[in-house]
Amino acid sequence: xxxxxxxxxxxxxxxxxxxxxxxxxxxxxxxxxxxxxxxxxxxxxxxxxxxxxxxxxxxxxxxxxxxxxxxxxxxxxxxxxxxxxxxxxxxxxxxxxxxxxxxxxxxxxxxxxxxxxxxxxxxxxxxxxxxxxxxxxxxxxxxxxxxxxxxxxxxxxxxxxxxxxxxxxxxxxxxxxxxxxxxxxxxxxxxxxxxxxxxxxxxxxx
Numbered sequence: 001x002x003x004x005x006x007x008x009x010x011x012x013x014x015x016x017x018x019x020x021x022x023x024x025x026x027x028x029x030x031x032x033x034x035x036x037x038x039x040x041x042x043x044x045x046x047x048x049x050x051x052x053x054x055x056x057x058x059x060x061x062x063x064x065x066x067x068x069x070x071x072x073x074x075x076x077x078x079x080x081x082x083x084x085x086x087x088x089x090x091x092x093x094x095x096x097x098x099x100x101x102x103x104x105x106x107x108x109x110x111x112x113x114x115x116x117x118x119x120x121x122x123x124x125x126x127x128x129x130x131x132x133x134x135x136x137x138x139x140x141x142x143x144x145x146x147x148x149x150x151x152x153x154x155x156x157x158x159x160x161x162x163x164x165x166x167x168x169x170x171x172x173x174x175x176x177x178x179x180x181x182x183x184x185x186x187x188x189x190x191x192x193x194x195x196x197x198x199x200x201x202x203x204x205x206x
Contacts, residue, residue, distance in 0.1 A: 002060070006046040012038060015091070017062070019047055028062035029083075031090035037064060052083050061087060068095050071132075078127045080120050089113045097176070100183070102128050104165060104175035161187045164196035173204065 005028070007021035012035065018025045028047055038045065047062035048069040061083055063069045068090070075086035089098060092113035101109040102125050110121035161182050168178035181200040 001051050002049050004046055004048045005060075005062070007044060009038060009041050009043055009045050012041060015087070017047075019045060019062075026060060028060045029087060030062045031068075031087055032092075033090060033094050034062070034064045034068075050083070059083065063090075071095055071099070074128055074131060075124070078120075078124045081116075081124065085115055088115055099132050100176055100179040101125075102132050104169075104179040105129070106175040106179075109174075109176055160191050160193045160196045161185075163193040164200055167193065167197050168200060168204075177204065 005019050005021050005026050007019050009017060010020050010025055011018035015029055015032070015035070017028050017030055017035070017038065019028060020026075028049065030047070047064070048066050049063075050061045050069060050072060052059045052061065061072065063072060072086050072090065075081050075089060076083065081089075089110070093101065093109070098110070100106075105125055107118055107121040107125055110116060110124060111118045116124075164182050164185075165175070165178045168181065169175055173181075178200070181203045182196060184203045185196055185199040187196055
């Protein structure tokens, strides 16, 4: 119903902001990651929103990009996770880190979020692992700035990139560390798993 709200930032609290638009102040629940990026009060912001409608109330949830909003909606599709739980996840983990945890199957990292147990984290990974890719992560450029699917920096796919992540985990790195390192590599179609692994280890050396 409400795609986004644009206007001056009027108030900023722990997990809620107020944006004025059309002489109306909109109360919007936001994750910690967005609070840290907001400009000073009085500056104009554009917040992409999700409207939750209940019998006795309506609540707006806001995000800094359409990609983050999409991730929030995907979390809502997981059994046992509602708007507050999804917002809590995006507050405990930056969107990029949450996506990497899903892609790499790191349930322990996800379970560190308040109210999310290991079983819920495992279910989240199972539900979303086929719907989230590195190319869809909020921290990467979208549309015009994105590499051709299956190629370019951060492409795991089912080939050398994914195998390199598995190899790094076997070497003792956490799934999150391995996924982040491989994401930094310019993976091309002619690269072998060994090529990607060697390039990834260079990033882990620092």
